[in-house]
Amino acid sequence: MPKAYVFTRYGGPETEALVERDRPVPGPGELLVEVRAAGVNPVDFKQRNGYVRPGESARELPAVLGNEVAGVVAETGPDVTGFAVGDEVFGNPVTGxxxxxxxxxxxxxxxKPAGLSFTDAAALPVAAATAYDGVRQLDLPAGATLVVTGAGGGVGVAAVQIARAFGIRVVGVASAGKKNLVESLGAVHVPSGPGLPGFTEGVRAAAPDGVDAVFDLVGGDVLRAAAELLPDRTKLITAGGKDIVAGLGGAPVVRARNAAVLDEVARLVVDGSLRPHVTGTFPLDRAGEALRTVEEGHATGKIVIEVAR
Known part of the structure; x- marks a missing residue:
């Protein structure tokens, strides 16, 4: 029977297990996909902890972890057009x-374009698509200055590159250890973290004429501090502090969640504007290690689980 890495109840890592389960059966409008790679994201452990997206129902347990994959179509459900068995695809799964x-x-x-690997494709549907949606939402002109907090994480790395591809100047706020990474993406690095002075002074020094927008990926006090940089709070968006951003005059990132955005981020990878920056891969039987790397904050860039065939 096929294997899957699940959580059996809501809680911590102790709820996770590698199990065998029946092969899913595609319903109307669905594809059964042989997974070749699966991206790892903070939302994965948050869902294990009990987080439920607005508008969604609690998941039936045990539930398979993971929210982005790339693979090969093994079967098509009723009413499916535009896809066939054997097609190489990537997207957001409904069954983990x-x-x-x-x-x-x-x-x-x-x-999936031929010039895009399964591993890189699996890194796009959550982090890169969120970054693309956020940059598009801000609708900044070329030459504008954007601050990205959490610039060294999966969404941040993508947001910096996508903004740069649109001709936007980027100041990337990240830990001191991610300075080389952030600068390699074309951003000005400003350090942030425990024991360091407030990052806002570093941003003001890097952008003496002011900033036009903030794309926050951290939330909490970082988001509150970043809001003070903006004269126009409508240009404050977050994927990390949705619970407080309205009170600061900003808004959460509005996700499109459609195939058109996936096509766009894939195009950016193929043309060289966006590098998924996969920094670690793990086999399925080490999925727990992959998730710990992200959950404990040790990941720089993207972590991907590769499923052997």
């Missing part, structure tokens, strides 16, 4: 990503 087989709805599935 850390598995040998999963189901993808065609609405959030895109064809």
């Amino acid at each position: 990503g850390y598995a040998e087989y999963t189901l993808l709805p065609v609405t959030v599935t895109a064809h």
Whole structure:
């Protein structure tokens, strides 16, 4: 039977297990996909801890971890057009990503370009798509200055590169240890973290004429401090502090969650504007290690689980 990495109840890492389960059966508008790679994201452990996205129902347990995959179509469900068995695809699964087989709805599935590896494609549907949605939401002109907090994480790395591809100047706030990474992406690095002075003074020094927008990926006190940099709070967006951003005059990132965005981020990778920056890969039987790397804050860039065939 196919293997999958699940959580059996809500809680910490002790709830996780590698199990065998029946191969999913695609329903209307769904694809059964042989998973070749699955991206790892903070939302994965947050869902294990009990987080439920607005508008969604609590998941039936045990639930497979993971929210982004790349693989090969093994079967198509009723009413599916535009996809066929054998197609290489990537997208957001409805039955978890850390598995040998999963189901993808065609609405959030895109064809994988030949020039894009399965590993890199699996790093796009959550982090890169969130970054793309956020940069588009800000709608900044070329030459504007954007501050990205959490610039060394998966979404931050993508946001910096996408903004640079649109001609936007970027100041990236990240830990001192991520200075080389942030600068390699074309951003001005400003250090932030425990024991360091407030990052806002570093931002003001890096952008003496002021900043036009903030894309926050941290939340909490970082988001509150970053808000003070902006004369126009409508240009404050966050994927890390949705619970407090309205009170600061900003807004959460509005996710499109469609195949068109996936096509766009794949195009940016193929043309060289966006590097997924996968810094670590793990086999499925070490999925727990992969998730710990992200959960404990040790990841720089993206972590991906590769499923052997």
